[in-house]
Amino acid sequence: MSESVSVRCPACRREHLYAAPVYPCACGAPVAPALDPQGTATAVTHRAWDDEWAGVRCGACDRESQWPRPEVGCPCGTVLLVPVARADAGETRPKAPPAARRPFQPVTIRTARDAVTAAAVYLRWLGYRDIRRADQRPPTGIGIAAHGLLAQVDPTVRPASLRDVECLWLTAMTESAACVYFSLAGYAPDARTRADALGVPLFVLDLTGTPQPVNGLADELDAEGAAR
CATH class of the missing domain: 3.40.1350 (Trna Endonuclease; Chain: A, domain 1)
Known part of the structure; x- marks a missing residue:
């Protein structure tokens, strides 16, 4: 289960409880972006590719990959970028050899x-x-x-x-x-x-x-x- 943080919309001040999505690492282990509970959510005013990806480090094999940056839609119509901690923050775990390729875990397509x-x-x-x-x-x-x-x-x-x-x-x-x-x-x-x-x-x-x-x-x- 991934961590949850409280996210406040800067437009309407509504609070949202947000849980980080979990993705499969190439080694098969589940990974999720490390959310920053002290950070402030920002409204998306325009789309830029580099702003939509965040580094996520796998705790099993220590591989860092780029995954979509967490975001949440507010009922007022504002799209919020959820603050993410640095991928290298905290203790670095020792590397472990990747496991054999596991069953593919798809991501549902809506957009x-x-x-x-x-x-x-x-x-x-x-x-x-x-x-x-x-x-x-x-x-x-x-x-x-x-x-x-x-x-x-x-x-x-x-x-x-x-x-x-x-x-x-x-x-x-x-x-x-x-x-x-x-x-x-x-x-x-x-x-x-x-x-x-x-x-x-x-x-x-x-x-x-x-x-x-x-x-x-x-x-x-x-x-x-x-x-x-």
Whole structure:
């Protein structure tokens, strides 16, 4: 069970009791952002990628990963960012060897942000590290990257096109990285054919947050995980 803190809305002064969400670390252990009970919640006035992620350190393997920064919606309409303590605050625990890959624990998708989180959780489960925002913004969707990998998450209701797949592949080629595509609405037939020819794994994200392999390359990635 994660910790809870009292959060006051600066707009209407209403108090909220907030519990930090729990995510699965790549080693399989549950982790949650360390909330700062002395901090002050701030209202979200505009969205910036760097402000929406926080470092969270796993108590089992001491790995630090980036997870969505906690936020809560007030009935008055204000969205509040919950204050988070530094990932390196407190005593550092000794590192333990990661356990074998455990059953995947999906993140339910309700928003575009959830789709990105679900893809990031899945990539960590596969064994990819250092998940972050991609250096180059894709023409559609949202780009995320890991060591040796470039991923594109398309949360729109339009099936990904041949051009979408080719743009991802070309960008990955310039960075000497592998690539993978996640789409909520699936893929156009010619996009699937082109992905097979270029070696791009394709996944469809269902609303439970579980990536479903679309082609054989995705089946292999799901079964084998990240290259060691």
